[in-house]
Amino acid sequence: MIxxxxxxxxxxxxxxxxxxRTLREVSSSARVSLGYLSEVERGQxxxxxxxxxxxxxxxxxxxxxxMREVSDELSLAELAQSAxxxxxxxxxxxxxxxxxxxxxxxxxxxxxxxxxxxxxNVVAA
Numbered sequence: 001m002i003x004x005x006x007x008x009x010x011x012x013x014x015x016x017x018x019x020x021r022t023l024r025e026v027s028s029s030a031r032v033s034l035g036y037l038s039e040v041e042r043g044q045x046x047x048x049x050x051x052x053x054x055x056x057x058x059x060x061x062x063x064x065x066x067m068r069e070v071s072d073e074l075s076l077a078e079l080a081q082s083a084x085x086x087x088x089x090x091x092x093x094x095x096x097x098x099x100x101x102x103x104x105x106x107x108x109x110x111x112x113x114x115x116x117x118x119x120x121n122v123v124a125a
Contacts, residue, residue, distance in 0.1 A: 002081060006043030007073045008052075011066060013041040015059050030058035 016026050027037040032054060039045040040055075047055070056063045 002074065002077045003043060004070070004074070005040075005046050007070050007077065008047065008066075009041040009043040011069045011073060012055060012059075015061055015066065016041075019059065021059075026055065026058050030054040 016023070023034055023038055023041070027034040030037070030051075032051060036045060037055070040047045040051070052063060052066070056066055
């Protein structure tokens with residue numbers, strides 16, 4: 001069975017280690033106990049969205065980047081699991097972004113993100 005909390009913990013640990021930071025530094029910056037952060041990184045505790053936000057802020061990483069990496073890890077784990085069970089699995093393909101352009105309009109800013117087959121408009125609130 002694939003546990004999301006383990007994958008999330010692995011990605012958080014890699015992010016922290018890439019920066020050369022200790023658990024103590026990140027836990028202090030995120031205002032999370034050292035022991036709890038350690039348990040999250042080891043996949044022993046489920047982190048709330050508030051806790052993830054605080055950890056991402058402490059690591060200066062966007063939560064979307066964190067979740068994208070977790071999603072990629074999950075896809076690989078599912079493929080490995082299905083290969084071991086000899087089940088064919090459809091692999092989702094996420095389009096790569098070609099460009100990001102911003103145009104100011106009256107009111108909120110509008111961001112257009114262009115992918116190969118489509119454009120997505122995001123309106124900032």
